[in-house]
Amino acid sequence: MNNWTWDRLRVFDALARTGSVAAAARSLCMTGPAVSQHLRRLEVEVGAALVERAGRGLRLTGAGHVLAGHARTVARAVEHAERDLAGHTGELHGTVRVGAISSAIRGFLLRRVREFTDRYPRVRVSLCDGETVDHLRALHEDGLDVVVAESWHDLPSTISRGADVTRLRTERVRLVLPDGHRLANRDTVRFSELAEEVWTCCPPGSDAHSTLAQLVRRAGAELRVGFPVADHATQLEVVANGLAVACIPEPSLPREPSGVRIVETDPAPLRSIELVTQSKTLPLHVHEFVTSLTGR
Incomplete structure (x- = not known):
């Protein structure tokens, strides 16, 4: 028992709440093998199996149910202790767990995180990228504190009504074509003119993919994605090589386009x-x- 650490209890708390190694890893911004390693070590220290396989997920054993309640209590106690200590000493402590889309991380978050941690050196910011839908799930499961999400204006929001939402910025999304494309000399292109194109865009299940599919469908065609790629920089490379077209938010576009x-x-x-x-x-x-x- 003396070997138990907060990290292992924190991981087990996430496992108990999410029901799978993959979901726990997403909520903690960890890798699946790291979560599994914490679990194995905790089971050795406890001297009992804490979970058992249940399809693709995990089910708590009797011992697991007992420990899960205590792990949740410990997690909340640490959160309260960090808050109370910060108020008592006048110096902020703790970890802020942030999930964000990669374009926001590159665009402004890294700079803002650096400024914040320079001001509060005893606060650690854990920053992981991924899809908004996964981050919102982790927020609901207490695996994240803050989500920097994308919300497409042509798509109903997936954000829960039980959340506080502040709009940080609105971005235009523009069409990117290969040099020499039949429409490359146009100022404006209608989606109906792109019916036969192969696209590169974020993978199915993402809001970006759903929005693009809806826009193309409204123009009387079906979206044909030949290169499902989450990263905008890689999408640009796909287009530059003449393999597809893309719709990319302005902040992710190059200042001096090539190709x-x-x-x-x-x-x-x-x-x-x-x-x-x-x-x-x-x-x-x-x-x-x-x-x-x-700024609120």
Whole structure:
């Protein structure tokens, strides 16, 4: 028992809440093997099996149910202790767990995180990228404190009504064509003119994919994705090599395009970047981080 660590209990708490190694890893911004290693070590230290296989997920054993309740209690106690200590000493402590889309991380988050940690050196910011739908699930399961999400204006929001949402910015999305494309000299292209094109875009299940599919379908065609790629920089490389076309938000576009032509579309998609937290009183260090991003 003396060998138990907060990290292992924190991982087990996530496993108990999410029901799988993969989901726990997403909520903690860890790898699946790291989660499994924590679990194996904890079972050795406890001297009992804590989980058993149940299809693709995990089911708690009797011992697992007992420990899960205590792990949740410990997790909440640590959160309260960090908040109270910050208020008592006047210095913020703790970890802010942030999930964000990669374009927001590159575009502005890394700079803002550096500024925040320079100001509060005893606060650690854990930042992991991924799809908004996965991050919102982790936020609901208490695996993340803050989500920097994308919200496409042509798609109903997937953000829960029980969350606090602040819009950080709105971005235009533009069409990227290979140099020499039949439409490359146009100022504006209608989606109906792209019916036969092969696309590169974020994978199925993402909001970006769903929005693009809807825009193409409204133009009387079906989206043909030959290169499902989550990263905008890689999408640009696919287009530059003449393999596909893409719709990419302006902040991710190169200042000096090479091998591609950037044009407007009709209609013009819009994407908002939003900061999402649970609707509850946040620990002081998390509240201060949110304030640093939103100014609220």
